[in-house]
Amino acid sequence: MPGGLVALLDDIAALAKLAGASLDDVSAAAVRAGTKSAGVVIDDTAVTPQYVHGLSPDRELPIIGKIALGSLKNKLIFLLPAALVLSAFAPWAITPILMVGGAYLCFEGVEKVWHALGGGDHAEAVVEITDPxxxxxxxxxxxxxxxxxxxxxxxxxxxxxxxxxxLLTQGVVLAIVGIAITIGVYGVVALIVKMDDVGLRLAKSASGASQAVGRGLVAAMPKLLKALSIIGTAAMIWVGGGIIAHGLDVFGLGAIPHAIEHAAEVAGAATLVAHGAVHWLVGAIGAAIVGGIVGAVIVVGYQAYTRMRGGAAH
Structure with missing residues (x-):
């Protein structure tokens, strides 16, 4: 009997170690997968504040909560099952789908730059809504x-x-990544949109230091939103270009991605400090060049198509 109990305890300990190792594997996979999505996360964070711009301040946080809930539904109810089906039955389709999505990101980013520079007619018919x-x-x-x-x-x-x-690990990791990114993105968005309110409250306080901080926050808000917009646009182009370059490599067309990687390695090795940062920066610039070219081609094609149809491109 004691021998059986010892064997049972050994089995339990072995299972606990196995479960711990599995959790470590899941955690590591979630960190890796989430990190690779960072560029799109930056863009998501930069895009969202515009949807509460001009609305009643007391409704900003509830609206962000509704958007966050919709984002969770997108990820967990629609996209996660679709991703697992693709992984199980058509894994070959993941790279082409990624490349199409990457091309869309390039198009969106370059189109923003194009219109910021005054190109095209970006006017849209907007229906005025008076009901809050x-x-x-x-x-x-x-x-x-x-x-x-x-x-x-x-x-x-x-x-x-x-x-x-x-498949189970994929599902768990995707769920963790989806939930963590949603909380992170919309938590940051909530802080951003309420920054001016916090600043105004501090500016009205009795303390001189608090007033200075409050005025600084209010003054910084427009600059922060503008910076986020620029970073988000740049992220769309470099992430989209990176996805396309990686897809080309997967399909045996590795000249461009290999050239980018070689340039990044040479630049990193040539610097006396911050080798990793220089390597990343040169790689990001290379991906952005690819993304800029792809996006420009799509924008030009889209503009030509809309002109042929007699519509205004927007």
């Missing part, structure tokens, strides 16, 4: 639709780093 609830519903709906595209890229990028993992 209807306006809120429209903003939430638009944000959730945009989030669906960006969330699809996040889940696809994460899935591409889980090749060879068991």
């Amino acid at each position: 609830k209807a306006l809120e519903d429209r903003q939430v709906s638009g944000a959730v639709r945009t989030d669906f595209i960006l969330s699809g890229e996040i889940m696809a990028i994460a899935l591409s780093d889980l090749e060879g993992e068991p």
Whole structure:
């Protein structure tokens, strides 16, 4: 009997070690997959604040909560099952889908740059809505639709780093990545949109130091939003270009991605300090060049197509 109990305890200990190792594997995979999605996450964070711009301050956080809930539904109810089906039955389709999504990111990023430089007619017919609830519903709906595209890229990028993992592990990791990124993105967005309110409250306090901090926050808000917009646009182009370059390598067309990697390695080795940072920066610039070219080609084609149809490109 004691021998049987010892054997049982040994089995339990072995199972506990196995479970611990599995959790470590899942955690490591989630960190890797989430890190690869960072560029799209930056863009998601940069895009979302515009959907609460001009709305009642007391409705900003509830609206962000609704968008976050919609984002979770996008990731967990629609995109996660679709990703697992692809992984199980058509893993070959993941790279082409990623490349199509990458091309879309390049197009969106280059189109933003094009219109910022005054190119094209970006005017759109906007229906004026006076009912606050209807306006809120429209903003939430638009944000959730945009989030669906960006969330699809996040889940696809994460899935591409889980090749060879068991289906259950893939599902758990994708769920962790989806939940963590949603909390992170919309938590940061909530802080951003309420920064001016915090600043105004501090500016009215009795303390001189608090007033200075408050005025600084209020003054910094427009600059922060502008910086986020620029970073988000750059992230779309370099992430999209990186996805396309990686896809070319997968399909045996490795000249461009290998040239980018070689340039990054040479630049990193040539620097006396911050080798890793220089390597990453040169790689990101190379990916951005690829993304800029792809996006420009699509923008030009889209502009030509809309002109042929007699419509205004926007």
